[in-house]
Amino acid sequence: MPRERRTFLFSATMTKKVKKLERASLRDPVKVEVSSKYQTVEKLLQYYLFIPARFKNVYLVHVLNELAGNSFMIFCSTCNNTVRTALMLRALGLAAVPLHGQMTQNKRLAALNKFKSQARQILISTDIASRGLDIPHVDVVLNLDIPMHSKDYIHRVGRTARAGRAGQAITFVTQYDVELYQRIEHLLGKKLPEFKCEQDEVMALQERVSEALRTARAEQRDIDERKASKTGKGKRGADDSDEEDTEQFNGVRKRLKPSNGKGGGKGGKGGKGGKKPRRN
Numbered sequence: 001m002p003r004e005r006r007t008f009l010f011s012a013t014m015t016k017k018v019k020k021l022e023r024a025s026l027r028d029p030v031k032v033e034v035s036s037k038y039q040t041v042e043k044l045l046q047y048y049l050f051i052p053a054r055f056k057n058v059y060l061v062h063v064l065n066e067l068a069g070n071s072f073m074i075f076c077s078t079c080n081n082t083v084r085t086a087l088m089l090r091a092l093g094l095a096a097v098p099l100h101g102q103m104t105q106n107k108r109l110a111a112l113n114k115f116k117s118q119a120r121q122i123l124i125s126t127d128i129a130s131r132g133l134d135i136p137h138v139d140v141v142l143n144l145d146i147p148m149h150s151k152d153y154i155h156r157v158g159r160t161a162r163a164g165r166a167g168q169a170i171t172f173v174t175q176y177d178v179e180l181y182q183r184i185e186h187l188l189g190k191k192l193p194e195f196k197c198e199q200d201e202v203m204a205l206q207e208r209v210s211e212a213l214r215t216a217r218a219e220q221r222d223i224d225e226r227k228a229s230k231t232g233k234g235k236r237g238a239d240d241s242d243e244e245d246t247e248q249f250n251g252v253r254k255r256l257k258p259s260n261g262k263g264g265g266k267g268g269k270g271g272k273g274g275k276k277p278r279r280n
Contacts, residue, residue, distance in 0.1 A: 040154065040188070044161035045168045047195035048181065053174035055202070057088060058209045060144060062202045063170060063195070064094060064122070070139035070168075071115070074124045075156050077145035083223070085144065086124045087216035092208065096122040099129050130155040136162070143171040146180045150187040170195050 007026055011018045022029065040046065051059045064072065076082045079100040089096035097111045097120045108128075115123040116135060123129065130152060138160040147153050153171070160167030171192075173181045185191055 040157055041161050043164070043166040044157060045166070046157065046188075046192050047168070047170045048173050048192050049170055049195045049197065050173045053176060055206070056144065056172055056174060057085070057213055058206050059172065059197065059202055060085075060142070061089075061092065061094075061205055061209050062197060063142065064089075065205075066197075067140055067168070070121075071118065071137065072122045072140045072142060073129065073135075073138050073156075073159050074122060074142045074144050075130065075147070076124060076126060077148070079126060080220070081145065082124050082126055084213075084216050084220055087219050088209070088212045089122060089124075091212035091215045094122060095120045096124055099123055099125040101126060101128050127152055127156070130159065135159060137165070138162075139167060141167070141169040143169070146171060146173060146177045146184075148180065150180075150183045153184045153187070 009018075009022060009026060009029070049059060049063070060074070074085065074096075076085060079102045082098045082100045086096040086098040097114050099108060099111045099115075103111070111123070112129075112133065112135070114120040123135075127147070129135070141157050141160045143153070143156060147156065157167075157169040160169060171181065171184070
């Protein structure tokens, strides 16, 4: 390398690793920041949904029904929850594909390509997908598990409303998440409106969702057993979660009907594109 050179260092976020690299490779650098404040774009509609923790999955399915026709990124806190949620939604006939750190690189790319090509309408991921991936178009971000760090919220919701497009983000807040959610609002510097749900319509789905969740847990146990039986290097049970992702799941095709056949008065709306959340 020449004795005199000009070195440029670019980063979307200034992490500890980036600062360490800066100290090692730059001398008396000039620092230019686009913005030092964590903020979201104006075209992003942000909402919260306060729910009982034990009915979180029921509310998730209801929201997917209400906004059927959109593409979704659902963020979970753990790999296991990512897999379980994907299996549950598949049991309900919804086109969900998981993405997490325990998958091989090939399977991560395969899952990502299915979502980007719109072969699957729902991508369920840990924070591995909150930054650094090229996902050009996402209609709705759902924070199923609230992030532990408020800054991660900014990265998650930044997956939608990109390149001048509009987008929506809904954060599920249980009785155990209030403090974490308040930190997010403090970082944003504003109060978010509530995403309105009709409780009767939500709870009409409880039986079907509970049955699907039992099926998902049974499948996840089978995955764990296969994982334990494999001795080959790099064989991870969570990878097997994508084996049953067959072409029978072609997207969010229709709204789920309540198991008792009632409460379907709004059912005809689900297939007609993205209905926007109602404001307070």
